[in-house]
Amino acid sequence: MHSRGADRVELCLRLETEGMTPDSELTKSLCDHLHIPVRVMVRATEAGYEADALALQHMIESIHA
Known part of the structure; x- marks a missing residue:
C-alpha cells in the first residue's frame, strides 16, 4: 500500500x-x-479520557497484543 504523500497514519475506531x-x-x-x-x-x-486501574491495565494489555 502506498502512503500517497502521507507521513503518518493515525488509527482509531x-x-x-x-x-x-x-x-x-x-x-x-x-x-x-x-x-x-x-x-x-x-x-x-x-x-x-481518565482511566481507573482496571481500564489502565486493559489498555496496557492492548498495547502489547
Missing part, C-alpha cells in the same frame, strides 16, 4: 465516540502494509 482503540488484527495488518509510522489511539471506554 468509532470516531462518533471521539475514538476507540482498534482491534489488534487491523492494527497489525496496517503496520505490515504501510512503510510510514502508524499512531494508534489507546482508549478503552467511552467514559472520557
